[in-house]
Amino acid sequence: MAELTYRDAVIRGIAQEMARDEDVVFLGEDVAKAGGVFKATVGLYEQFGSLRVRDTPISEQAILGAAMGAAMTGLKPIAEIMFSDFFAVCFDYIANEFPKSRYMTNGQTKCPLVVRTGNGAGSRFGAQHSQSVENWCMMIPGLKVVAPSSPIDVIGLLAASVRDPDPVIFLEHKSLYATKGEVPDGEILDKLGTAKILRPGKDATIVALALMVPRALAAAEKLAKEEGIDCEVIDVRSLVPLDTQTILASVAKTHRCFSVEENPRLCGWGAEIMSIIADEAFYDLDGPLVRITTPHCPLPAADILEDAILPTVDRIADRVKRTLQA
Amino acid sequence: MSKKPAQSPALNDDIGEDTRLELYRSQVNIREAEQRAFDLFLQNLVKGTSHLSLGQEAVAAGFAVAMKKGDLSFCTYRGHAHTLARGVPVEKVLGELMQRDNGLMRGKGGSMHLTSEEHGVMGSYAIIGAHLPIACGAAWRAQYKKQDDVSVCFFGDGTTNIGAFHEALNFAAVWKLPVVFVCENNLYMEYTPIADVTAVPSPAGDRASAYGLEKIVIDGNDADVVYRAALKAYDKARSGGGPSLIECLTYRHSGHSRADPAKYRPEGELEKWKERDPIKIYRERLKAFGIGDDVIAKIDADVKRVVDEATEACKASPNPPMSILTTDVYADGGFAWRN
Ligand SMILES: Cc1ncc(C[n+]2csc(CCOP(=O)(O)OP(=O)(O)O)c2C)c(N)n1
Ligand SMILES: [Mg+2]
Numbered sequence: 001m002a003e004l005t006y007r008d009a010v011i012r013g014i015a016q017e018m019a020r021d022e023d024v025v026f027l028g029e030d031v032a033k034a035g036g037v038f039k040a041t042v043g044l045y046e047q048f049g050s051l052r053v054r055d056t057p058i059s060e061q062a063i064l065g066a067a068m069g070a071a072m073t074g075l076k077p078i079a080e081i082m083f084s085d086f087f088a089v090c091f092d093y094i095a096n097e098f099p100k101s102r103y104m105t106n107g108q109t110k111c112p113l114v115v116r117t118g119n120g121a122g123s124r125f126g127a128q129h130s131q132s133v134e135n136w137c138m139m140i141p142g143l144k145v146v147a148p149s150s151p152i153d154v155i156g157l158l159a160a161s162v163r164d165p166d167p168v169i170f171l172e173h174k175s176l177y178a179t180k181g182e183v184p185d186g187e188i189l190d191k192l193g194t195a196k197i198l199r200p201g202k203d204a205t206i207v208a209l210a211l212m213v214p215r216a217l218a219a220a221e222k223l224a225k226e227e228g229i230d231c232e233v234i235d236v237r238s239l240v241p242l243d244t245q246t247i248l249a250s251v252a253k254t255h256r257c258f259s260v261e262e263n264p265r266l267c268g269w270g271a272e273i274m275s276i277i278a279d280e281a282f283y284d285l286d287g288p289l290v291r292i293t294t295p296h297c298p299l300p301a302a303d304i305l306e307d308a309i310l311p312t313v314d315r316i317a318d319r320v321k322r323t324l325q326a
Numbered sequence: 327m328s329k330k331p332a333q334s335p336a337l338n339d340d341i342g343e344d345t346r347l348e349l350y351r352s353q354v355n356i357r358e359a360e361q362r363a364f365d366l367f368l369q370n371l372v373k374g375t376s377h378l379s380l381g382q383e384a385v386a387a388g389f390a391v392a393m394k395k396g397d398l399s400f401c402t403y404r405g406h407a408h409t410l411a412r413g414v415p416v417e418k419v420l421g422e423l424m425q426r427d428n429g430l431m432r433g434k435g436g437s438m439h440l441t442s443e444e445h446g447v448m449g450s451y452a453i454i455g456a457h458l459p460i461a462c463g464a465a466w467r468a469q470y471k472k473q474d475d476v477s478v479c480f481f482g483d484g485t486t487n488i489g490a491f492h493e494a495l496n497f498a499a500v501w502k503l504p505v506v507f508v509c510e511n512n513l514y515m516e517y518t519p520i521a522d523v524t525a526v527p528s529p530a531g532d533r534a535s536a537y538g539l540e541k542i543v544i545d546g547n548d549a550d551v552v553y554r555a556a557l558k559a560y561d562k563a564r565s566g567g568g569p570s571l572i573e574c575l576t577y578r579h580s581g582h583s584r585a586d587p588a589k590y591r592p593e594g595e596l597e598k599w600k601e602r603d604p605i606k607i608y609r610e611r612l613k614a615f616g617i618g619d620d621v622i623a624k625i626d627a628d629v630k631r632v633v634d635e636a637t638e639a640c641k642a643s644p645n646p647p648m649s650i651l652t653t654d655v656y657a658d659g660g661f662a663w664r665n
Pocket of ligand 1: 453484486510512514516
């Protein structure tokens with residue numbers, strides 16, 4: 001057992017998989033000699049060498065295209081896109097190439113790769129370096145989409161993503177890199193498509209992802225202490241595949257559901273989950289399904305503005321309380 | 327191909343008789359199959375879109391015949407020719423164009439996405455430029471695993487103006503990848519002449535120096551010229567010399583796609599290029615080397631018979647079954663995204 005940062009967990013996760021399988025290779029901008037702009041890949045170049053850990057030009061299309069060609073022909077690449085906002089300059093691979101090739105070729109083409117990226121707000125970087133783009137990815141048939149919230153999940157889900165035969169978008173939250181958690185020694189391997197109940201409760205279900213998970217947990221503690229409201233908090237972890245059974249079972253118990261989403265409101269992942277609950281668990285509900293999201297607005301740079309636009313602990317707690325007391 | 331004694335000393339040159347007959351057969355096969363595709367379109371039996379390479383056969387034949395088994399082809403939507411040139415049966419190609427169950431991908435991909443990994447055809451890509459980086463990745467795998475196959479990536483003149491072209495060229499050059507980029511300059515993007523929208527006269531050739539590569543511009547209508555250029559580039563790639571960029575000057579006889587009557591061409595241009603029809607050139611070449619009319623006629627007849635049989639098989643094939651509608655979205659064979 002050791003206490004590890006989320007950042008060091010990324011390094012350990014990649015190293016675990018590269019040590020296990022020589023077909024795992026890693027490429028991206030500034031990832032090798034410099035150890036990554038978020039220092040989340042420090043030491044990998046020294047450990048695995050220049051053939052397996054490779055610096056690329058500033059060519060996001062080349063990075064993802066090369067990862068795909070390598071994956072199709074026998075490697076298991078991990079590609080880094082520095083900021084998830086940059087998906088927009090290489091979206092062809094994410095939207096058209098990785099996810100469609102197997103289907104279009106009637107199962108001939110494989111694409112076992114992982115795209116790691118720094119996602120989310122909190123660094124005061126403004127509207128083009130802070131977005132939560134999980135909803136950009138979730139809507140594409142053929143992709144898997146994963147977003148861990150803790151160091152142990154980073155390692156276990158990254159390992160599962162590397163070993164998965166499908167293309168996986170692995171969203172690391174930039175504001176979580178410095179957070180810490182207990183991590184056991186030895187190999188860690190988790191399972192995609194499994195949500196985790198982090199706090200059991202009986203009065204309401206709160207589903208959250210990535211940076212919103214610690215906030216949902218803090219809101220639940222506040223509600224318990226100040227209002228006597230006992231919330232169950234679920235870390236969704238994997239948007240595709242989506243563990244709807246854990247969520248539906250929770251709603252059957254609490255009869256209430258809230259989502260806490262960092263992505264802008266329209267077509268956020270919570271909308272999909274809420275529609276599933278409305279379809280399949282409507283008669284379990286004692287009240288409205290409520291989404292707590294970032295508004296339909298670009299992200300501001302100034303710290304006080306950025307802090308105000310994301311769902312906060314107070315906003316989450318307040319919304320849950322008002323809904324339950326209405 | 328039965329071995330015949332050379333009737334002319336020129337047949338014993340670097341290419342030789344067997345290879346020449348193979349180059350001829352491949353071009354005729356593409357011509358016959360694509361002309362058939364056009365006829366079937368007129369009969370409303372080819373659905374969706376299709377992009378023919380009539381007039382560009384020498385490029386496909388030259389590069390494919392020069393390949394070894396295991397070499398990989400990456401094509402565009404104008405990819406029937408390259409797919410056929412790697413030995414994929416005509417029936418499989420026509421079946422996909424006709425969207426029948428006997429098609430290469432059972433109708434799930436369509437004419438723009440012909441793929442046959444068992445023949446080294448690693449896909450046909452319909453987003454301009456997308457496959458150049460992908461070919462780099464396949465070449466990177468060969469380099470990393472010390473395998474000696476070459477990735478060969480075909481695209482048009484118009485493709486030299488998209489970002490992915492430049493990203494891939496630089497990437498391949500910096501990593502010294504065993505990849506060969508083949509630009510088929512047929513003078514037009516869809517309908518706009520390439521010269522109207524490109525800053526340099528040779529859309530690929532004049533860009534090569536920006537990536538430290540040699541400018542190579544060849545006659546794309548002469549299969550011998552293409553074959554020699556291909557061999558040279560493959561040797562360079564296999565021996566660790568890195569990528570090549572080869573611009574092949576050619577011309578498509580038909581419109582951009584089946585919907586295009588190609589009215590934008592200046593008068594006489596098509597006729598001028600038809601005088602340099604690659605198949606005509608090659609038939610004359612074979613004759614000049616003393617190969618008999620009977621040998622040529624037999625190849626022509628054999629090809630036609632196979633295309634006829636393929637056409638009938640496709641007409642007889644059922645439509646794809648509904649059972650494949652949602653298969654192979656994910657590697658588990660299905661499309662489940664939730665439990
Ligand atoms: C990114 C993208 N932009 C535009 C198109 C539409 N389009 C299809 S083919 C084509 C022309 C391509 O010209 P060229 O590269 O010369 O190839 P050719 O068709 O002549 O073989 C265009 C613009 C596309 N498929 N993808
Ligand atoms: Mg063109």
